[in-house]
Amino acid sequence: MSTAEIIARCEALYDDLDFTASRQWKEADPDRKVIAYMPVYVPREIIHAAGMLPLGIMGGGDQLEVIHGDAYYQSYICRIPRSTIELGLSKRMDFVDGMLFPSICDVIRNLSGMWKLMFPGKYVRYFDVPQNYRDDVGGNYYVNELNELREGLEELSGRKITDDALRASIEVYNENRQLAMDVYAMRSREPWKVPSADVYLLMRAGLVLPVEEHNQMLRDYLAAAEKVDAPKRDNCRVVINGSFCEQPPLNLIKSIELSGCYIVDDDYMLVHRWLQKPVSTSGDPMENLALAFLHESASTAAKYDTQEEDKGMFLLEQVRKNAAEGVIFAAPSFCDPALLERPMLADRCSEHNVPYISFKYAENSGQMQPIREQAGTFADSIKLWS
Amino acid sequence: MNTKVDTEVIKEPSMLKQKDMIAGNYDRLTSTRESGEKIVSTFVPGNLNELIMCFDMVNNLPETNAIQNGLRKQSGAMIMDAEKSGHSEDVCTYVKADIGMMGRGNIAPNGKPMPAPDMLLLSYTGCFTFMKWFELLRHEYKCPTVMLQIPYQGDGKITKNMRDFVVKQLKEEVIPMFEQVSGVKFDIDRLREYLKNSAKAEDDLVWVLESGKNKPSPIDAYFGGVYYIGPIFTAFRGTEDAVEYYGLLRKEVEERLAAGKGPITPEGDLQGEKYRLVVEGPPNWTSFREFWKLFYDEGAVVVASSYTKVGGLYDQGFRHDPNDPLGTLADYCLGCYTNNNLPQRVELLEKYINDYQADGLLINSIKSCNSFSAGQLLMMREIEKRTGKPAAFIETDLVDPRYFSHANVKNRLESYFQMIDQKRSGASLAAA
Numbered sequence: 059m060s061t062a063e064i065i066a067r068c069e070a071l072y073d074d075l076d077f078t079a080s081r082q083w084k085e086a087d088p089d090r091k092v093i094a095y096m097p098v099y100v101p102r103e104i105i106h107a108a109g110m111l112p113l114g115i116m117g118g119g120d121q122l123e124v125i126h127g128d129a130y131y132q133s134y135i136c137r138i139p140r141s142t143i144e145l146g147l148s149k150r151m152d153f154v155d156g157m158l159f160p161s162i163c164d165v166i167r168n169l170s171g172m173w174k175l176m177f178p179g180k181y182v183r184y185f186d187v188p189q190n191y192r193d194d195v196g197g198n199y200y201v202n203e204l205n206e207l208r209e210g211l212e213e214l215s216g217r218k219i220t221d222d223a224l225r226a227s228i229e230v231y232n233e234n235r236q237l238a239m240d241v242y243a244m245r246s247r248e249p250w251k252v253p254s255a256d257v258y259l260l261m262r263a264g265l266v267l268p269v270e271e272h273n274q275m276l277r278d279y280l281a282a283a284e285k286v287d288a289p290k291r292d293n294c295r296v297v298i299n300g301s302f303c304e305q306p307p308l309n310l311i312k313s314i315e316l317s318g319c320y321i322v323d324d325d326y327m328l329v330h331r332w333l334q335k336p337v338s339t340s341g342d343p344m345e346n347l348a349l350a351f352l353h354e355s356a357s358t359a360a361k362y363d364t365q366e367e368d369k370g371m372f373l374l375e376q377v378r379k380n381a382a383e384g385v386i387f388a389a390p391s392f393c394d395p396a397l398l399e400r401p402m403l404a405d406r407c408s409e410h411n412v413p414y415i416s417f418k419y420a421e422n423s424g425q426m427q428p429i430r431e432q433a434g435t436f437a438d439s440i441k442l443w444s
Numbered sequence: 445m446n447t448k449v450d451t452e453v454i455k456e457p458s459m460l461k462q463k464d465m466i467a468g469n470y471d472r473l474t475s476t477r478e479s480g481e482k483i484v485s486t487f488v489p490g491n492l493n494e495l496i497m498c499f500d501m502v503n504n505l506p507e508t509n510a511i512q513n514g515l516r517k518q519s520g521a522m523i524m525d526a527e528k529s530g531h532s533e534d535v536c537t538y539v540k541a542d543i544g545m546m547g548r549g550n551i552a553p554n555g556k557p558m559p560a561p562d563m564l565l566l567s568y569t570g571c572f573t574f575m576k577w578f579e580l581l582r583h584e585y586k587c588p589t590v591m592l593q594i595p596y597q598g599d600g601k602i603t604k605n606m607r608d609f610v611v612k613q614l615k616e617e618v619i620p621m622f623e624q625v626s627g628v629k630f631d632i633d634r635l636r637e638y639l640k641n642s643a644k645a646e647d648d649l650v651w652v653l654e655s656g657k658n659k660p661s662p663i664d665a666y667f668g669g670v671y672y673i674g675p676i677f678t679a680f681r682g683t684e685d686a687v688e689y690y691g692l693l694r695k696e697v698e699e700r701l702a703a704g705k706g707p708i709t710p711e712g713d714l715q716g717e718k719y720r721l722v723v724e725g726p727p728n729w730t731s732f733r734e735f736w737k738l739f740y741d742e743g744a745v746v747v748a749s750s751y752t753k754v755g756g757l758y759d760q761g762f763r764h765d766p767n768d769p770l771g772t773l774a775d776y777c778l779g780c781y782t783n784n785n786l787p788q789r790v791e792l793l794e795k796y797i798n799d800y801q802a803d804g805l806l807i808n809s810i811k812s813c814n815s816f817s818a819g820q821l822l823m824m825r826e827i828e829k830r831t832g833k834p835a836a837f838i839e840t841d842l843v844d845p846r847y848f849s850h851a852n853v854k855n856r857l858e859s860y861f862q863m864i865d866q867k868r869s870g871a872s873l874a875a876a
Contacts, residue, residue, distance in 0.1 A: 164573070398580065
């Protein structure tokens with residue numbers, strides 16, 4: 059199978075706002091349940107171990123006409139909660155049995171309560187995570203939170219989630235994480251062979267497919283991409299930062315690359331790479347998930363940096379590891395975490411002579427010319443004067 | 445203009461007392477270089493003033509500094525300074541006013557510069573922005589910073605896990621940092637004594653807030669309410685001064701009630717209460733007087749508000765408990781209004797409308813504050829559905845004068861009052 063064929067399948071999944079693939083998975087067995095989640099991270103292993111399908115909801119993108127959702131939000135609130143409500147009210151998510159709202163910002167947090175009011179009877183959980191990274195403080199709290207989630211899903215499914223099932227799920231997600239990282243590493247190594255739009259669509263597919271199917275898709279893509287013969291361009295290597303929640307339209311990603319940039323790392327759909335190392339499959343699975351979260355997780359603006367010296371270090375490491383020449387801060391309009399974080403990250407970049415630019419977008423942004431011009435000028439300036 | 449106000453403005457003893465208390469704290473803050481006292485900056489929701497006092501530190505609240513600058517019409521320029529230095533126009537204006545204030549020398553309301561804080565206590569209660577705000581301050585001040593994470597009541601309840609987590613952080617993170625910075629050893633009995641004072645003041649505050657159930661209400665629980673919560677939400681909870689202040693305030697309100705008086709306004713006593721409202725959301729500070737006047741000119745009195753609960757839901761029964769000093773601080777932080785989930789907030793507002801015999805709900809939606817604002821349009825519909833009372837929605841900002849449109853707010857309020865009139869006349873016709 060060629061990369062084009064694989065990406066065509068991914069694009070069809072991406073365009074399908076009725077989540078047909080996830081519906082079909084559920085319809086195959088009357089006992090099956092689907093648990094949706096929002097960015098940035100939930101431990102999908104627990105959902106998987108319950109025999110359920112984790113379904114990532116990243117808003118409605120640029121193809122969804124938001125009619126009802128706008129009536130729930132003021133003009134100064136980002137777009138992802140509006141389009142998510144639209145997905146809910148338009149019955150596109152009527153097959154979903156539960157919804158998790160991770161701790162990311164006040165808007166998503168409040169959306170958890172709105173969901174409770176709007177969809178009574180559905181399993182709804184605000185999924186809190188520790189901002190204290192000591193094993194005996196934040197770790198204990200988090201293990202108990204994970205166990206509450208486990209109990210909630212057990213109640214919903216009517217069956218116990220055993221430790222063995224959890225270990226097996228951790229194993230399959232370890233493989234998924236490794237494959238996702240392999241795709242990212244390949245793009246960083248040979249970005250002319252692995253366009254960012256491909257990587258993006260591959261990761262989006264992982265939000266709606268069973269993880270086993272996604273693993274096979276990633277393996278197939280990696281094998282097919284090796285055979286791609288594409289010309290290497292004199293593009294500027296950039297890291298994208300700030301796009302961890304509301305997603306940019308696909309055209310924006312394509313526009314950045316068309317303007318002369320190779321995206322060599324990003325923070326889109328971090329759920330696939332949130333835990334940066336394999337989670338141990340021996341011992342207590344909940345403790346293992348908690349330890350991985352505390353000590354091996356990625357960094358975003360939704361996370362507290364315990365030490366001032368740590369601020370921006372994850373981003374600088376992304377730049378170093380991927381030999382990036384600059385950073386593009388691309389945040390959704392009205393995204394509190396990303397926009398409040400940006401001045402601190404920009405200072406870090408300046409201190410380390412990493413060039414950067416900033417712009418905002420919405421998931422339904424349609425006008426790409428200004429982005430292309432800005433990113434193109436940035437790439438030119440790096441190539442000509444850096 | 446339908447309602448008369450008695451234009452003789454008399455400063456009551458409680459007002460003078462509060463003025464002295466606030467001025468005293470700013471003097472204390474601005475003279476720490478001479479006195480050797482240490483400053484800790486923290487937030488109003490989840491404010492641990494009793495604990496701070498145990499370490500002889502002075503409490504500085506950037507939110508109230510932003511409010512002071514808003515009331516003095518200085519925040520607009522500060523916000524624009526922050527935006528020029530790279531802070532987004534989309535984010536919280538308290539944060540930008542604070543950062544802009546720093547750039548202009550951190551001048552306190554007494555005209556003196558405020559020294560940099562010795563410590564930041566990031567009480568992360570009910571507002572995600574708090575976390576980024578103090579990371580930004582730490583980025584500037586490079587001072588010791590301790591995070592107290594307060595889990596959100598996502599399921600509308602405080603679990604043992606949440607409470608244990610907060611207590612453990614207090615014991616193992618917060619108190620050790622205080623001891624290290626202040627050089628003072630923690631004394632739990634001292635904390636108990638302060639907590640006893642807190643509970644006394646809280647009793648009187650609740651009595652004052654609940655006086656709004658009377659007809660006419662002797663208080664305005666929003667515009668007046670923000671003054672009433674001043675001491676207990678800021679640097680005075682747990683002090684003898686706060687006990688005295690709330691004793692005085694209660695006595696004054698008791699007298700107003702006995703005399704059948706309405707609330708005090710900047711233009712004197714309001715006579716002829718016409719509309720009784722419950723208000724959700726913080727006020728606008730840059731045009732506070734103008735905003736208030738739009739209400740009292742029409743005889744509108746706010747009988748209950750949610751903003752006066754951001755620093756504690758005392759009217760729902762919570763009291764600081766000296767018998768469980770750290771547990772009670774955890775309960776306090778976990779229970780603040782914006783740490784409640786949306787269904788809880790709706791239930792509380794519904795209860796206020798019923799208990800205070802209000803004519804309806806007014807939401808002042810704040811551009812800066814997603815913690816309050818996200819979900820308010822749904823809250824409005826829910827309240828209308830549950831109570832049958834009309835609700836209205838206005839939009840302003842905390843301290844950014846660019847987002848206060850007097851004409852728009854006035855139009856909306858006038859329409860809303862007409863709606864209440866129509867509802868009443870409809871009800872009268874139905875009864876006839």
